[in-house]
Amino acid sequence: MNTFQGAPKEKKLTDTAIADSTAQKKTLKDLSIGEAAHIVDFFKENDAVKKIEAMGLRRGKRITIIQKLGRGIVVKISNSRIVITSDVAKNIEVE
Amino acid sequence: MTKSIKVALAGNPNVGKTTLLNHAAKTNLKVGNWAGVTVEKKEGFVSYRGYDIHFIDLPGIYTLEPISEDEWIAYNFIADEKPDVVVNVIETTNAERDLLLTTELLEFERPMIIALNMSDEAKKLGIEVDAEHVGELLDVPVIRTNGRNGDGVEEMLDKIVESAERPRYPRAPKYEEQLETLLDRIQTEGRDGRNDSGAHHDKLTKRALIKMLVDSDGRYEEKVRLEKLYKKGIDGIIKDERYAFARGLFDETFRKRKSRNRDITDKIDKIALHPILGFFVFLLVIFLLFKISFDFSTPFMNWTEGFIDNLLAPLALSLLSHVGAGKWLPQFFSQAIVGGVGFVITFVPLIGMIYFLLALLEMSGYMPRIAFVMDRFTHKLGLHGKGMIPLLLGFGCNVPAVMATRTLENRRDKFLVMAMIPFMSCPARLVVFSFFAVLFFPHPAVVIFGLYLLGIVIGLLTAFVLRKTAYRGKLSHFVMELPPYRVPRIRTVFQITWVQVKSFLYRAGTLIFAASVVIWVLLNTPPNLKNQSDSAAAYVGKAITPVLAPIGIKDWRISTSLIPAFLAREIVLSSMGTIYSVDIQQKTTEFHFVPALETQLNGLGEATKESLMSLLTPKIQTLQTEGGDQNLQNVIRSSFTPASALSFMIFLLLYTSCLATVAVMAREGGKKFALLFLAYSFVMAWGVAFVVYQVGSLI
Structure with a gap:
């Protein structure tokens, strides 16, 4: 599917430090439409993460990707649907 | 003279609080703003069994660990205005998420009523809830409501009046053992030199204790030990404990069957969220x-x-x-x-x-x-x-x-x-x-x-x-x-x-x-x-x-x-x-x-x-062709x-x-x-x- 096009290509190189530590880890951003996974962990503990946790996206929860459009990702979690952008999704480890 | 009861409606966004308020107060509604901010404030007034019930619809929020303006308003209202009763509206279909807010509300130890809203919708999706059991576990009256037809609104008013006549304080949530011991210690320590704790008896509320613990810096060595043990800050530990409590409550009282009823929202979203359609x-x-x-x-x-x-x-x-x-x-x-x-x-x-x-x-x-x-x-x-x-x-x-x-x-x-x-x-x-x-x-x-x-x-x-x-x-x-x-x-x-x-x-x-x-x-x-x-x-x-x-x-x-x-x-x-x-x-x-x-x-x-x-x-016809x-x-x-x-x-x-x-x-x-x-x-x-x-x- 379409990836986030707004980010410059060099981004991956400048973020090598983070990329190294998370290279092998699959994030929510990597999932495709219709795919389901469990949330393992969050790489950061910022306000956005606190908010999505309160909204129900918590460790151990099973999520399904409903739609991806531009930078937006619609995630279904039990009976609610939450939109997050890919810059938040890349901080969520899934398996 | 009629007595008045101040009731706060608290719940996650889109759970149907406002619709319940409309049912209860009919046209007796007031729309304004919270002081100093442009967040909308809805209030409703109901005369019931000789009481003037004053409803305040708090902004829809997910948590009472405030970050956004909405969350601060709700937090300040419950902490400072001390409503006589808090009605916690839960969207039954999303109870697991909603119970985090419930857990946080319980810490305030104000008289509370839980309204399980849209339980009919939940039933269709195969979600069953043992309302009585929720009530027993939390020591809180639990009612079922339906925003669509107003079912349960009268029962809600009855429970509010009962609660005002004989205040019933909920059981504060119990967390991890070592954390509880530490909170108990703060309770005993703080017993002297305190006047207004917000508690109904001569005790600090769980919420107040937690706040003191989080703000205590290095005063308690148990806190330092806990943080080391869990490899995270005390606020992180407390957050996890709340989630665990909410999860436990959910597992204990809710059951999910496989339902053949496909969610209508998923069907509509197939088209409404489609990249082209x-x-x-x-x-x-x-x-x-x-x-x-x-x-x-x-x-x-x-x-x-x-x-x-x-x-x-x-x-x-x-x-x-x-x-x-x-x-x-x-x-x-x-x-x-x-x-x-x-x-x-x-x-x-x-x-x-x-x-x-x-x-x-x-x-x-x-x-x-x-x-x-x-x-x-x-x-x-x-x-x-x-x-x-x-x-x-x-x-x-x-x-x-x-x-x-x-x-x-x-x-x-x-x-x-x-x-x-x-x-x-x-x-x-x-x-x-x-x-x-x-x-x-x-x-x-x-x-x-x-x-x-x-x-x-x-x-x-x-x-x-x-x-x-x-x-x-x-x-x-x-x-x-x-x-x-x-x-x-x-x-x-x-x-x-x-x-x-x-x-x-x-x-x-x-x-x-x-x-x-x-x-x-x-x-x-x-x-x-x-x-x-x-x-x-x-x-x-x-x-x-x-x-x-x-x-x-x-x-x-x-x-x-x-x-x-x-x-x-x-x-x-x-x-x-x-x-x-x-x-x-x-x-x-x-x-x-x-x-x-x-x-x-x-x-x-x-x-x-x-x-x-x-x-x-x-087509859109010309506006006012003549006239x-x-x-x-x-x-x-x-x-x-x-x-x-x-x-x-x-x-x-x-x-x-x-x-x-x-x-x-x-x-x-x-x-x-x-x-x-x-x-x-x-x-x-x-x-x-x-x-x-x-x-x-x-x-």
């Missing part, structure tokens, strides 16, 4: 919004106008002459009241319809989906998809649109959208456009559409310039919930529409009335003057005419009518009505009440038929050329000639921002109008 759904929704609001209301607008001009005005005039009123009273009445206020009232059907449809759209759950579908395009322009909602609201009225920018958490995103909103043309401007466009152009609908488009282009241009200058920086991320689709409750939609129409009528009765009177007085000062152009109004108008002359506004009567138009744009026409009608000879005709009333009643039937018929045609004040049309025709009419409309489109919008912008973005923007919009309006007028005059 979703865009067309959006276009269709917007098209219908405008088509229905314009075409459906036009016949009613024409009817209202006839009703005022052909029934109310002559009736009042004949009554006035009956009681032998002098010369100036009837004159004042027909010029200032009918010409000014009466004219604006004509637009009630249009405004009411727009508000009705926007409320319908919002309650259906589709609104946030617009943000998702459009973000793909808007984020490339550096704008947040969520900004689409305030911008669309702007077409209804700029004031609530500016208020809606609070859904944008990031300051930069918020200001960008706020600077675009005033260029979104509202019905007040449409009032003026439809009048002038019909008068001067063969294809008025094209002109009006062009003006709307021009507004959007100028808005985008403004955002572009701001992004390159004052608001550089990256577009922020976003997180939002897409609520399930629901069939809106029509009564609630009507209630919301009525509140808005009422405030419009109120403006017509106060601001617009005052402006009309002031103009009328200025026009007739000094008294007994022979020539209109010697009046005080003419003097003021003439003074500003040189500024407006380059854009084609050379007549003092037009520049004069622009002054009161700063109160609200639609006044421009009513003040023109007042100024020009002084020139017009009032024709007196015989008036008979009964046949006039009959004509009006028949007309209403015709208008209804015409409205319904217009919905069957696929409009014939007299005013004739005199205005002689004061404008097509070029100056167009330039006048553009000026009024772009210049933020609306006191209410400027006021709300000042409140949301600061005085400096609002005034700078006002000046900017004036310069922009003048510039574009100048170019259009000069080019138009050459053709």
Whole structure:
């Protein structure tokens, strides 16, 4: 599917430090439409993460990707649907 | 004396708190703002079993660990105002998520009632809940409610009264053992030298203890040990404990069966969120919004106008002459009241319809989906998809649109959208456009559409310039919930529409009335003057005419009518009505009440038929093809050329000639921002109008 096009290509190189530590880890951003996974962990503990946790996206929860459009990702979690952008999704480890 | 009970309604967003409040309080609702902020505050009043129950609808929030403005409001209210009862509304289908807030509310140890809302919806999805067991575990009364039909609302009122008579305090949640021991220690330590703890007995609430623990720095070695053990800060540990408690409560009391009922929301979203189809759904929704609001209301607008001009005005005039009123009273009445206020009232059907449809759209759950579908395009322009909602609201009225920018958490995103909103043309401007466009152009609908488009282009241009200058920086991320689709409750939609129409009528009765009177007085000062152009109004108008002359506004009567138009744009026409009608000879005709009333009643039937018929045609019909004040049309025709009419409309489109919008912008973005923007919009309006007028005059 379409990836986030707004980010410059060099981004991956400048973020090598983070990329190294998370290279092998699959994030929510990597999932495709219709795919389901469990949330393992969050790489950061910022306000956005606190908010999505309160909204129900918590460790151990099973999520399904409903739609991806531009930078937006619609995630279904039990009976609610939450939109997050890919810059938040890349901080969520899934398996 | 009746006793009053203060009840806070707390819950996650979209759980149906407001609908429950509407059921309980019926029309006894008050909409306002929380002090100092523009977050909407809803209150309801119910007299029940000898008590005055005062409901306060807290903003929908996910957590009471406050970060956003909404969360702070809810937190402060519960912590400081200490409501007698907290009703925690839970959306049964999403209970696991909602129970986090419940857990946090329990820590406050206020008397509580849990309302399991929409349990019928949950049942369909195979979710069963043991309500009694929830009540036993938490020591809290638990009821089932249904927002759709109001089931359970009476039981809620009963429980509130019971709770007020015999306060029942919930059991605070129990957390990890070592954490509890530590909290106990703080409790015993703090027993001395304390007066107001907020607890019902001589003890601190769990919430207060937790706050003391989090703020204690290195005072407790157990805290340091715990943090080491869990490899995270104490706030992180507490957060995890809350989630664990909520999870445990959920597992204990809820059961999920496999259900064959597929969620309707998933089905609709297959289309509504589709990359291509979703865009067309959006276009269709917007098209219908405008088509229905314009075409459906036009016949009613024409009817209202006839009703005022052909029934109310002559009736009042004949009554006035009956009681032998002098010369100036009837004159004042027909010029200032009918010409000014009466004219604006004509637009009630249009405004009411727009508000009705926007409320319908919002309650259906589709609104946030617009943000998702459009973000793909808007984020490339550096704008947040969520900004689409305030911008669309702007077409209804700029004031609530500016208020809606609070859904944008990031300051930069918020200001960008706020600077675009005033260029979104509202019905007040449409009032003026439809009048002038019909008068001067063969294809008025094209002109009006062009003006709307021009507004959007100028808005985008403004955002572009701001992004390159004052608001550089990256577009922020976003997180939002897409609520399930629901069939809106029509009564609630009507209630919301009525509140808005009422405030419009109120403006017509106060601001617009005052402006009309002031103009009328200025026009007739000094008294007994022979020539209109010697009046005080003419003097003021003439003074500003040189500024407006380059854009084609050379007549003092037009520049004069622009002054009161700063109160609200639609006044421009009513003040023109007042100024020009002084020139017009009032024709007196015989008036008979009964046949006039009959004509009006028949007309209403015709208008209804015409409205319904217009919905069957696929295109948006021309606005007001005929109608409009014939007299005013004739005199205005002689004061404008097509070029100056167009330039006048553009000026009024772009210049933020609306006191209410400027006021709300000042409140949301600061005085400096609002005034700078006002000046900017004036310069922009003048510039574009100048170019259009000069080019138009050459053709």
